[in-house]
Amino acid sequence: xxxxxxxxxxxxxxxxxxxxxxxxxxxxxxxxxxxxxxxxxxxxxxxxxxxxxxxxxxxxxxxxxxxxxxxxxxxxxxxxxxxxxxxxxxxxxxxxxxxxxxxxxxxxxxxxxxxxxxxxxxxxxxxxxxxxxxxxxxxxxxxxxxxxxxxxxxxxxxxxxxxxxxxxxxxxxxxxxxxxxxxxxxxxxxxxxxxxxxxxxxxxxxxxxxxxxxxxxxxxxxxxxxxxxxxxxxxxxxxxxxxxxxxxxxxxxxxxxxxxxxxxxxxxxxxxxxxxxxxxxxxxxxxxxxxxxxxxxxx
Amino acid sequence: xxxxxxxxxxxxxxxxxxxxxxxxxxxxxxxxxxxxxxxxxxxxxxxxxxxxxxxxxxxxxxxxxxxxxxxxxxxxxxxxxxxxxxxxxxxxxxxxxxxxxxxxxxxxxxxxxxxxxxxxxxxxxxxxxxxxxxxxxxxxxxxxxxxxxxxxxxxxxxxxxxxxxxxxxxxxxxxxxxxxxxxxxxxxxxxxxxxxxxxxxxxxxxxxxxxxxxxxxxxxxxxxxxxxxxxxxxxxxxxxxxxxxxxxxxxxxxxxxxxxxxxxxxxxxxxxxxxxxxxxxxxxxxxxxxxxxxxxxxxxxxxxxxxxxxxxxxxxxxxxxxxxxxxxxxxxxxxxxxxxxxxxxxxxxxxxxxxxxxxxxxxxxxxxxxxxxxxxxxxxxxxxxxxxxxxxxxxxxxxxxxxxxxxxxxxxxxxxxxxxxxxxxxxxxxxxxxxxxxxxxxxxxxxxxxxxxxxxxxxxxxxxxxxxxxxx
Numbered sequence: 062x063x064x065x066x067x068x069x070x071x072x073x074x075x076x077x078x079x080x081x082x083x084x085x086x087x088x089x090x091x092x093x094x095x096x097x098x099x100x101x102x103x104x105x106x107x108x109x110x111x112x113x114x115x116x117x118x119x120x121x122x123x124x125x126x127x128x129x130x131x132x133x134x135x136x137x138x139x140x141x142x143x144x145x146x147x148x149x150x151x152x153x154x155x156x157x158x159x160x161x162x163x164x165x166x167x168x169x170x171x172x173x174x175x176x177x178x179x180x181x182x183x184x185x186x187x188x189x190x191x192x193x194x195x196x197x198x199x200x201x202x203x204x205x206x207x208x209x210x211x212x213x214x215x216x217x218x219x220x221x222x223x224x225x226x227x228x229x230x231x232x233x234x235x236x237x238x239x240x241x242x243x244x245x246x247x248x249x250x251x252x253x254x255x256x257x258x259x260x261x262x263x264x265x266x267x268x269x270x271x272x273x274x275x276x277x278x279x280x281x282x283x284x285x286x287x288x289x290x291x292x293x294x295x296x297x298x299x300x301x302x303x304x305x306x307x308x309x310x311x312x313x314x315x316x317x318x319x320x321x322x323x324x325x326x327x328x329x330x331x332x333x334x335x336x337x338x339x340x341x342x343x344x345x346x347x348x349x350x351x352x353x354x355x356x357x358x359x360x
Numbered sequence: 361x362x363x364x365x366x367x368x369x370x371x372x373x374x375x376x377x378x379x380x381x382x383x384x385x386x387x388x389x390x391x392x393x394x395x396x397x398x399x400x401x402x403x404x405x406x407x408x409x410x411x412x413x414x415x416x417x418x419x420x421x422x423x424x425x426x427x428x429x430x431x432x433x434x435x436x437x438x439x440x441x442x443x444x445x446x447x448x449x450x451x452x453x454x455x456x457x458x459x460x461x462x463x464x465x466x467x468x469x470x471x472x473x474x475x476x477x478x479x480x481x482x483x484x485x486x487x488x489x490x491x492x493x494x495x496x497x498x499x500x501x502x503x504x505x506x507x508x509x510x511x512x513x514x515x516x517x518x519x520x521x522x523x524x525x526x527x528x529x530x531x532x533x534x535x536x537x538x539x540x541x542x543x544x545x546x547x548x549x550x551x552x553x554x555x556x557x558x559x560x561x562x563x564x565x566x567x568x569x570x571x572x573x574x575x576x577x578x579x580x581x582x583x584x585x586x587x588x589x590x591x592x593x594x595x596x597x598x599x600x601x602x603x604x605x606x607x608x609x610x611x612x613x614x615x616x617x618x619x620x621x622x623x624x625x626x627x628x629x630x631x632x633x634x635x636x637x638x639x640x641x642x643x644x645x646x647x648x649x650x651x652x653x654x655x656x657x658x659x660x661x662x663x664x665x666x667x668x669x670x671x672x673x674x675x676x677x678x679x680x681x682x683x684x685x686x687x688x689x690x691x692x693x694x695x696x697x698x699x700x701x702x703x704x705x706x707x708x709x710x711x712x713x714x715x716x717x718x719x720x721x722x723x724x725x726x727x728x729x730x731x732x733x734x735x736x737x738x739x740x741x742x743x744x745x746x747x748x749x750x751x752x753x754x755x756x757x758x759x760x761x762x763x764x765x766x767x768x769x770x771x772x773x774x775x776x777x778x779x780x781x782x783x784x785x786x787x788x789x790x791x792x793x794x795x796x797x798x799x800x801x802x803x804x805x806x807x808x809x810x811x812x813x814x815x816x817x818x819x820x821x822x823x824x825x826x827x828x829x830x831x832x
Contacts, residue, residue, distance in 0.1 A: 115433045135441035143439040150436050151427075153374060165366050166441045202436070 142206030157186035196227035367450035
């Protein structure tokens with residue numbers, strides 16, 4: 062294992078006949094904000110639960126902070142912040158007692174930081190967790206996972222069911238506290254993720270389709286629309302083109318390896334009668350949809 | 361240790377309400393036991409709390425373990441720096457303090473309020489059976505459950521298994537003496553190793569579950585343990601005599617007592633001492649035992665015309681006792697069928713006061729005496745029918761028989777009645793001071809040598825038996 066805070070090698074997990082993860086290799090750079098995206102059932106939560114030793118893989122290895130996930134000890138958990146959308150919190154505790162209870166387990170617990178986040182999140186100390194709204198509960202969970210300034214923060218679908226205001230507060234709190242830490246986040250909220258993630262991985266059917274820097278990813282995906290003077294007849298499109306739609310006067314597709322010069326030459330070669338070419342950068346959401354739909358079609 | 365106490369105090373805070381209920385029930389139990397035994401010192405506690413309290417303990421333990429439930433993948437504490445062994449230690453500490461220690465304290469309160477001596481070792485030993493056979497399995501079951509509902513269901517299944525173990529053999533087993541099968545006593549007949557096996561394996565599964573949370577594997581092991589224990593218990597008990605027996609209806613081979621005769625001794629002038637009224641009239645007939653070998657002890661009882669008849673001995677000789685529901689006016693013809701047990705004195709063993717308990721392998725009896733309290737305690741292993749043995753402490757000029765009451769030891773009475781704290785004082789006999797100063801006490805264990813039936817007609821014509829009848 063290298064210095065990468067999260068690393069997986071040939072990680073495989075089966076639930077009876079269902080293959081949830083298929084020989085997955087992954088390395089998350091230190092200090093990055095790594096967003097793991099993928100459709101429902103892609104294996105994101107399974108991967109995270111294996112990483113934090115809640116589930117055991119069938120084969121392969123994974124490590125966190127340089128330690129095999131299966132051998133994580135309190136020393137590693139003291140440097141790990143983990144928040145999940147469906148985490149079961151001790152609902153009978155008040156927010157104040159929850160924090161008080163957790164504090165002795167962390168030598169790096171920062172009271173000042175906790176107080177600051179309490180104020181920022183506007184969390185009532187004397188309210189039981191069971192009496193909090195979903196958004197407030199997630200904030201309490203995040204606070205309890207950041208107050209000791211963990212080196213690695215793992216968030217599993219943290220934005221699910223949060224209203225936009227709470228989501229903004231959540232992200233704001235996360236980014237302020239996570240300075241210097243590595244953040245690994247799985248989410249469907251692609252618009253939010255795009256705004257702050259440095260790296261993106263796309264998981265589908267248990268396989269990591271790609272894993273790269275966000276800037277590189279958005280740079281290589283383009284939505285291209287070509288207006289034709291004559292109907293197109295070409296059927297063998299380049300492999301890097303997804304979701305090719307053809308009408309008598311138009312071709313529309315997603316280029317996954319966009320390069321100004323090379324893509325231009327390909328279009329010229331395939332559509333010599335092209336009248337107008339429109340090339341649009343794609344937001345992460347559209348990239349995700351294009352990938353998911355083409356994957357479903359292929360399946 | 362700080363983390364253990366931290367988790368412990370969290371659990372106390374969380375379970376404050378059930379704890380308050382438990383302490384209130386325990387206090388009620390202490391008061392009721394004190395009131396009962398201060399009036400009827402030899403009574404058996406029949407309080408409903410004897411049943412309620414164990415269930416309260418079990419569900420408290422379940423609620424305790426389920427605070428950090430182990431099955432599942434969503435619990436917040438799974439990704440917190442909490443060592444599994446510290447978590448387990450905190451839970452065990454809680455169970456010890458609020459079950460075992462609380463019980464010990466309430467035992468002490470009861471004993472001291474009755475002005476009975478307190479022997480801490482005995483009181484702790486008394487807790488071994490239900491700690492190992494009840495609490496630890498309940499702790500393990502809770503560690504495998506994902507909620508109180510599932511735990512309760514597990515309890516029902518376990519109870520069903522227990523019923524199979526305990527009742528089914530009664531349908532297929534008959535005493536080698538030919539006696540009818542009347543009851544089951546797994547606790548008495550199962551060998552020690554069987555009782556050790558359960559807690560050892562249960563602790564292993566619990567530790568495995570806490571350390572690795574391999575719930576599926578742990579559940580399979582637990583189920584396998586139960587399924588394995590059922591036939592094992594069958595085998596162990598059937599091979600030793602599973603059930604308590606009634607009096608044998610016919611003689612077992614070699615158990616004939618041809619030389620033994622019981623004859624009336626009405627002319628001896630003996631008359632019964634008054635006995636405490638119990639609602640019945642009792643006819644006490646003095647009898648002579650003829651043909652009884654030397655150094656033997658005889659016990660007998662039987663049934664005659666649906667009336668209980670018993671044979672017992674006091675300092676003046678043997679008595680035949682009839683329990684009469686109402687004083688009869690008609691001529692009484694006593695055709696007593698007495699079941700006899702002849703005990704022969706065994707090899708003497710020496711107990712050194714204050715030393716560790718000695719163990720008599722032949723009889724599976726432990727005895728210990730303590731300098732501090734002057735008490736002499738014996739308790740039987742679970743594998744023998746207590747009617748098959750007696751023990752005597754033989755001193756320089758006196759013999760103290762350790763009778764049934766003194767054997768109602770830590771394995772006696774099964775799980776539930778074993779929870780009654782007052783039973784501990786039945787374990788003890790007071791040794792007179794001059795003997796307490798004696799460093800060594802020879803003890804003779806006796807085992808049943810022969811048993812069988814004896815039929816004898818007692819014809820009592822033109823006799824006034826009123827002086828032999830004790831009326832309530």
